[in-house]
Amino acid sequence: MRSKVMAEVVLAVGMVTLTFPLLAHHGTAAFENDKKITVKGTVTEWLWSNPHCLLQFDVKGDDGKVVHWVGETQNPVSMTNVGWSKAAIKSGDEVTVTILQVKNGLPLGRVVSVALPNGKTLLSGEGESREVREKLEREAREARPN
Numbered sequence: 001m002r003s004k005v006m007a008e009v010v011l012a013v014g015m016v017t018l019t020f021p022l023l024a025h026h027g028t029a030a031f032e033n034d035k036k037i038t039v040k041g042t043v044t045e046w047l048w049s050n051p052h053c054l055l056q057f058d059v060k061g062d063d064g065k066v067v068h069w070v071g072e073t074q075n076p077v078s079m080t081n082v083g084w085s086k087a088a089i090k091s092g093d094e095v096t097v098t099i100l101q102v103k104n105g106l107p108l109g110r111v112v113s114v115a116l117p118n119g120k121t122l123l124s125g126e127g128e129s130r131e132v133r134e135k136l137e138r139e140a141r142e143a144r145p146n
Contacts, residue, residue, distance in 0.1 A: 043093040048109040071111035083140035
């Protein structure tokens with residue numbers, strides 16, 4: 001009996017030790033979480049991969065200079081759950097991206113939404129409450145063909 005309790009304690013400590021770094025990985029301290037910015041640009045790459053999908057796009061400023069932006073989303077499964085797909089965004093697409101920019105002002109951030117050339121807007125649920133994200137997931141499930 002004693003060895004069974006000891007094994008359970010070791011297992012519990014091991015699980016906490018292994019999962020704790022995941023909380024740090026998914027922190028949001030680097031982002032302006034209360035300040036969304038919107039920019040228009042041309043997609044250079046839509047990388048549908050783990051652990052995060054990446055949207056890369058070029059934004060032409062008022063001065064004519066092009067700034068390369070990188071926006072990250074969640075993993076492909078989470079993005080599929082809110083209605084996104086690998087084929088939804090293509091290189092060359094003119095898009096309007098709303099993003100939570102990093103605090104240091106670099107052209108990086110977490111994608112909140114992408115307005116596509118066809119008029120459809122993809123919402124990531126980023127920066128929203130759990131209830132809003134669950135609503136997005138429900139709507140995406142209902143919109144899928146059976």
